[in-house]
Amino acid sequence: MGDTAWSKREDIKTELKMDIIVKLAEFGYPPVTMEAVYKNVLEQAENFKRNRR
Template sequence: MLRRDRRYRFALPPVFACNNVRYRQEQILKEKAFYDILVRVRDNHSFPYAEEKCITLAKEIAKLVNDKAQYADWSTRDDIKSQLNMDLTVLLYRNGYPPEWDEEVFEKVMEQAENFKKNENE
């Protein structure tokens, strides 16, 4: 049985013993967390950005964070963090989010990325 969050169009599968399913569920939850940040900032600053674009951007951010944060010590290595910062900035800019640059968006996304990787190791 799949649960659906009305605001977010990703099906959340139940946890099974299979590692692939568990990995996918964790990936979906990461995407949803980034989606929530994008929507919250969009709504707080009242700028237009389509729901589907938020979903697509959240998936791209989650993929980027997974690629850059694959090293155990990524949060203490300045070279990896600065590369992630630059890649996130470019990704947000290319997707036109937000229409006028706001440092809050960038800070929230980076904070969420660091939180996920810290909690993943616990």
């Protein structure tokens, strides 16, 4: 499997970033402003999809 389509679209990545902020807040995490956190979450999502059977 190649890269997922959303991983190449900045508009979708921006929307996912906002969704991550909301989800983290729902579970009591403090606001996160470090770009590395979002990159890590998106990479995990890509890896999950790529390795799921």
